[in-house]
Amino acid sequence: MHAKAGDxxxxxxxxVxxxxxxGLIEEVHGKDGMPPYLVHWTDTGHRALTFPGPDAHVVTSGELRAQEEIAADYFSSRPYRRDRHVAESAGN
Known part of the structure; x- marks a missing residue:
C-alpha cells in the first residue's frame, strides 16, 4: 500500500x-509512501497513527469524488419507495 498526504x-x-x-491521510510516516499514516477520520473527527489492515485501500481525492458521484447518480435515478419498504418490514 502506497499513499501521499491528501489521499x-x-x-x-x-x-455484510x-x-x-x-479517513484523510494527513502525513505519511513510512518510507516511499508506506504506512503508518496519520489519518483524520471523518466519522469521529479523531486523528490517529494508523497501520491499515487487509480491509483497507487508498484512493486519491479525485477517485473518491468520482465514486461518490457515481453512487449519487445511481441512487438519485432510483426512487426509493419508503412506504413499500415499511409495509414489507411490518409483514403487510
Missing part, C-alpha cells in the same frame, strides 16, 4: 452491512 484511506466493513470508514 484517502478507505476501510471496508468486515461483515458493516460500516465503511473514510
Amino acid at each position: 484517502w484511506l478507505i476501510v471496508e466493513g468486515r461483515s 452491512g458493516g460500516v465503511v470508514r473514510h
Whole structure:
C-alpha cells in the first residue's frame, strides 16, 4: 500500500452491512509512501497513527469524488419507495 498526504484511506466493513470508514491521510510516516499514516477520520473527527489492515485501500481525492458521484447518480435515478419498504418490514 502506497499513499501521499491528501489521499484517502478507505476501510471496508468486515461483515455484510458493516460500516465503511473514510479517513484523510494527513502525513505519511513510512518510507516511499508506506504506512503508518496519520489519518483524520471523518466519522469521529479523531486523528490517529494508523497501520491499515487487509480491509483497507487508498484512493486519491479525485477517485473518491468520482465514486461518490457515481453512487449519487445511481441512487438519485432510483426512487426509493419508503412506504413499500415499511409495509414489507411490518409483514403487510
